[in-house]
Amino acid sequence: MSDFEEIKGWLQNFPFLTDEDYDFFEPFLSLKKIRPQEVILSEGQICREMAFVNSGAFRLYYLQDGKEINSHFFLEHEFMVDFGSFLHQKPSRSYIEALEAAEIVTFDYQLLQDAYNTSKNWERFGRLMAEYSYNITVERVESFLFLDGSERYLKLLESRPHIFDRVPLYHIASYLGMERESLSRIRKKITQAARM
Numbered sequence: 001m002s003d004f005e006e007i008k009g010w011l012q013n014f015p016f017l018t019d020e021d022y023d024f025f026e027p028f029l030s031l032k033k034i035r036p037q038e039v040i041l042s043e044g045q046i047c048r049e050m051a052f053v054n055s056g057a058f059r060l061y062y063l064q065d066g067k068e069i070n071s072h073f074f075l076e077h078e079f080m081v082d083f084g085s086f087l088h089q090k091p092s093r094s095y096i097e098a099l100e101a102a103e104i105v106t107f108d109y110q111l112l113q114d115a116y117n118t119s120k121n122w123e124r125f126g127r128l129m130a131e132y133s134y135n136i137t138v139e140r141v142e143s144f145l146f147l148d149g150s151e152r153y154l155k156l157l158e159s160r161p162h163i164f165d166r167v168p169l170y171h172i173a174s175y176l177g178m179e180r181e182s183l184s185r186i187r188k189k190i191t192q193a194a195r196m
Contacts, residue, residue, distance in 0.1 A: 003031040007052045007105045010077050014125055021121050028111045034102040041096040047085035049106040053078050056102020057166045061174070062094045070175040072136070073099075073160075073167055080104065083133045099167060144177060150186050152176045 004026055011017055034040065034056060041047055043063065053076050060072040060082065071094065074080040085092035089109060115122035143152050153176055156163065163172065173183040 004029055004105060006054045006077070010052065014128070016121050016124060018121065021115075021119050024118060025107070025111070025115060025122075028107055030106045032104050032106060034098045034104060036098055036100050038098045039095055040098070041082060041085075041092055041094065043093055043095060044091050045085075046089055047082040047092050048089070049108050050079055050081040050086060050112065051104040051106045053080055054103040054105060056104070057099040058096055058102065059099055059167070059171055060094050060096050068174065070171050071140070073163055073171075073175070075162065075166060079129060081133075083130070087130070099171070149176060149178050149182060150190070153183065153186050154190070 007029070008022060008026075011022060031054075032051075040051075040058075053074055055076055058074040058080055059070050060074070060080075061068045061070045063069070074096075080096065082092045082094050082096065084090070085094075086109060112122075112126065116126055143155060147155065156172070156176065169183060170180040173180040176183060178186075
């Protein structure tokens with residue numbers, strides 16, 4: 001089996017991408033093995049590559065007053081990138097760290113630009129990915145504006161329940177904007193209510 005079967009299979013979710021489109025892309029893909037706790041992007045670095053996660057889990061976080069704040073998690077069959085840094089080729093404010101052993105397929109910024117210039121289909125794909133990233137960002141901002149901690153937890157539980165099997169609770173608490181103890185209390189309260 002090719003090292004790139006996972007990403008090729010996932011791209012079939014976009015039927016407008018042709019075999020020719022993919023064949024243009026594949027020679028420039030790189031397969032990388034990542035160790036647990038390996039940091040693949042640091043604050044101040046330019047995010048020059050986008051990655052497709054074949055296996056593993058990652059977190060995107062930033063530092064605020066010396067405290068790590070998680071802003072996103074990436075799991076299998078998701079594209080992983082600091083979009084702001086990647087799109088504008090400017091230094092990142094964030095870090096990306098592996099939470100477990102992982103395998104990713106990467107491609108660089110220039111390849112994506114060449115693909116856009118070569119095929120309207122890749123250009124359409126890039127627009128859809130940018131819209132997806134924008135929607136995630138808006139949903140996250142709105143969750144802090146309009147939802148309390150319990151509601152944010154329930155929304156995450158509904159939309160990405162598998163996160164709780166893969167990501168340590170203290171990282172999820174940070175992502176939800178609370179301390180681990182607060183998240184534990186919320187989970188206990190909701191579990192007890194569900195049993196009644």
